[in-house]
Amino acid sequence: MIGWRLPANLLGTTEAAERAGARVREIHSMLTATDPDTGERYGVDEPELLLWVHCAEIDSCLHVLRRSGFPLTDAQADRYLAEHRVSARLVGLDPAAVPASRAELAAYFEKARPELAAGPEARAVDDFLLRPPTHPLLVPAREVLWRRVAQLAYAALPPYAHELYGRPAPAPAAVTRRLKGTGAMLRRVPARVRWQLPPKHILRAMARLGPEARPAPYKVGL
Known part of the structure; x- marks a missing residue:
């Protein structure tokens, strides 16, 4: 579900994002799993689990983007994290409980690491x-x-x-x-080729935003 919700949340209309979020929350509410150590059943929509998925997902995107040479400043990285509290809300998290900066995200992972397996x-x-x-x-x-x-x-x-x-x-x-x-x-990859590759919902979103919204390294500072 994570891979499905990202395009709608990032590149859809507000209404589409809200619908996608509601659908994800509905599906999550019906799913459970079993703790292999205790045998306890739990819902996959528990806030701790949703928060881990959100943080791991967003951190991975940001980490690879910057490490691959895309010129993103620390302030822009913090803004990216803060803005993603909206997507966290859509899947059922309280935005106030979601890391909104690199420092907060690092503190979260430091706290979560002892519980990972x-x-x-x-x-x-x-x-x-x-x-x-x-x-x-x-x-x-x-x-x-x-x-x-x-x-x-x-x-x-x-x-x-x-x-x-x-x-x-x-x-x-x-x-x-x-x-x-x-x-x-x-x-x-030439733009004329690159912009023939994305799925149609991404192309429609970019058309709504206009050509200036197409991401490019030289626009990051705008």
Whole structure:
């Protein structure tokens, strides 16, 4: 559901975002899970769980964007986090309880880290993302293309995440070089090509906002 709600929250109309948020809250209210240690059943819409997903998601986007060489200042990063309290509200969180700056986000992760663990579900997702189900004829392409993308994404995880998965963390400098190289390559794709690729709802959102709203590094300071 997280991947589905992001486009509507970020690139849809206010009404579409509110509808998407209501739908996510409705679905979450019907879902439960079981604590593997205690056997206790709990709802997936518990605030602590929603807050973790929100913070991990937003931090990942911001972290990779800056690490890939996009010129975002600290003040702009804080603004990005503060503005995302709106998306947090849409999934059922109290915006006042959501980190609104880099300092608040760092404090949240410092507090949450002792409670983290890589259980069977996390390892199943890990395996799925590295080796998603693919038609047999496409397996070679998956190994050549997708596996490299997935490995770079996992390499960008913070050191404590690698520790939880029980594998050594790659050298940060090497990962940063790969992210910068990938970011530079993608940002060199001509605009006339790049803007033919997004899904239609993104193109409609950009059309509503006008051509000046298209993101570009040189516009960040505006």
